[in-house]
Amino acid sequence: MNNHNIKKPRALTFDVFGTVVDWRTSISREIQELGAKKGFFIDWSAFADEWRAGYAPSMDRVRNGQLPWMTIDSLHLIILRDLLEKYEITSLTEEEIKHLNLAWHRLDPWGDSVEGLTLLKRNFVISTLSNGNIALLVNMAKYGALPWDVILSGELTNHYKPDPEVYLSCSDYLGIPIEEIMMVAAHKNDLRAAKSQGMSTAYVLRPLEHGAITSDDRPEEFIDLIASDFIDLNYKLTTFTDS
Amino acid sequence: MNNHNIKKPRALTFDVFGTVVDWRTSISREIQELGAKKGFFIDWSAFADEWRAGYAPSMDRVRNGQLPWMTIDSLHLIILRDLLEKYEITSLTEEEIKHLNLAWHRLDPWGDSVEGLTLLKRNFVISTLSNGNIALLVNMAKYGALPWDVILSGELTNHYKPDPEVYLSCSDYLGIPIEEIMMVAAHKNDLRAAKSQGMSTAYVLRPLEHGAITSDDRPEEFIDLIASDFIDLNYKLTTFTDS
Numbered sequence A, B: 001m002n003n004h005n006i007k008k009p010r011a012l013t014f015d016v017f018g019t020v021v022d023w024r025t026s027i028s029r030e031i032q033e034l035g036a037k038k039g040f041f042i043d044w045s046a047f048a049d050e051w052r053a054g055y056a057p058s059m060d061r062v063r064n065g066q067l068p069w070m071t072i073d074s075l076h077l078i079i080l081r082d083l084l085e086k087y088e089i090t091s092l093t094e095e096e097i098k099h100l101n102l103a104w105h106r107l108d109p110w111g112d113s114v115e116g117l118t119l120l121k122r123n124f125v126i127s128t129l130s131n132g133n134i135a136l137l138v139n140m141a142k143y144g145a146l147p148w149d150v151i152l153s154g155e156l157t158n159h160y161k162p163d164p165e166v167y168l169s170c171s172d173y174l175g176i177p178i179e180e181i182m183m184v185a186a187h188k189n190d191l192r193a194a195k196s197q198g199m200s201t202a203y204v205l206r207p208l209e210h211g212a213i214t215s216d217d218r219p220e221e222f223i224d225l226i227a228s229d230f231i232d233l234n235y236k237l238t239t240f241t242d243s
Helices: A023-038 A044-053 A055-063 A072-086 A094-105 A113-123 A134-144 A164-174 A188-196 A230-239 B023-038 B044-053 B055-063 B072-086 B094-105 B113-123 B134-144 B164-174 B188-196 B230-239
Strands: A011-014 A125-130 A150-153 A181-185 A200-204 A225-227 B011-014 B125-130 B150-153 B181-185 B200-204 B225-227
Touching: A011 A164, A023 A044, A023 A094, A044 A055, A044 A072, A055 A072, A072 A094, A072 A134, A094 A134, A113 A125, A113 A230, A125 A164, A134 A150, A134 B150, A134 B164, A150 A164, A150 B134, A150 B150, A164 A181, A164 A188, A164 B134, A181 A188, A188 A200, A200 A230, A225 A230, B011 B164, B023 B044, B023 B094, B044 B055, B044 B072, B055 B072, B072 B094, B072 B134, B094 B134, B113 B125, B113 B230, B125 B164, B134 B150, B150 B164, B164 B181, B164 B188, B181 B188, B188 B200, B200 B230, B225 B230
Parallel strands: A011 A125, A011 A181, A125 A150, A181 A200, A200 A225, B011 B125, B011 B181, B125 B150, B181 B200, B200 B225
Antiparallel strands: none
């Protein structure tokens, strides 16, 4: 945490993939289970990593107008079909491909996520602010028992983070000045964009997001608070902020 | 309930004012408390009824294009200012008027609502589908501990029920065919419109919504199921539907 107290936010908006849920372990497991059933063997984690790696470039194609607006479910499916071809996996039915694509709706929360969000919910409005579409986020919340007050998404603006429209929409939908909303994410680019729109920011360390420990815990001028997990975030927000 | 089994829905979308919360008692109490503090005395329930009575005509002015899109919060404030003038209540500060306007964010749930929704949430995706704006519905859920999975609103389409856009948006946002979504409301016009867009429908009796008991429990061809409250709704949906 920086050495200044910040104003207590009224609402927290959370990045989801990587910040709330462990996409890599969950996706690897789903593809591995499918491989065991259908008789193919690949590097499961590499497959998950490549699927995820296709995510930002495909959103960028929407953001710069090369592709019309489409949901993450649709983008995930495009990337998946390319990957299945690359890995020469030809044994899946169309139904199995579509089910596998929805593995992104079935991601396990990090160990502290449910407890931390439950604590935070007592003190703040807690919302998603994800590039995942509403259906994905609702299904994931049911799957992982994530106690959101409300589901906000880039889908509601037909924009993807880090486009300003996504961050600005929170203020309108929540009826709260943007200065009183805090963006929570494990990714600095998300926080930089949120801060530039006037939000306060909390950086949560998720060193296992990419498998081997990677940890960038350096402070930045666009980060108001650094937390080791959501329980620590709740502690710091209720202890070190000014009302 | 009609004498045929219906297909079990995957999601339930709820009308809120009158169906989930008792707006009349809550609004009457707020204006009464304010009157006690500020020294005015009126028929509190009549004031609540008139405020509510202004609701449908003002939404109709948005629906037919006489007014640009604006939220229920904005429409409530327009109606409130007219009413304060009519009742010759001149002692309120601008801050008090704005606080009173947000009384619609602080409505008590009916006695069965929280328990019923908690039961239903185990079996279905449960969502608001209200003309109330997102901020109003989020604040109301925090106030009344309503355990929604997701907050859907006419605000997301810039349309008000019974415009088709509002009902149709549920299917897109939830990623569920509209035939597998059930509209739950205490008002027949809402259910008629939902059914005409392909939803199934549950009519919940709220005989005290308007104070003196008024009860229209007649079946209609556009009603699939009639329930006495949300606990009864959960019982009927888990007992009498086909998977």
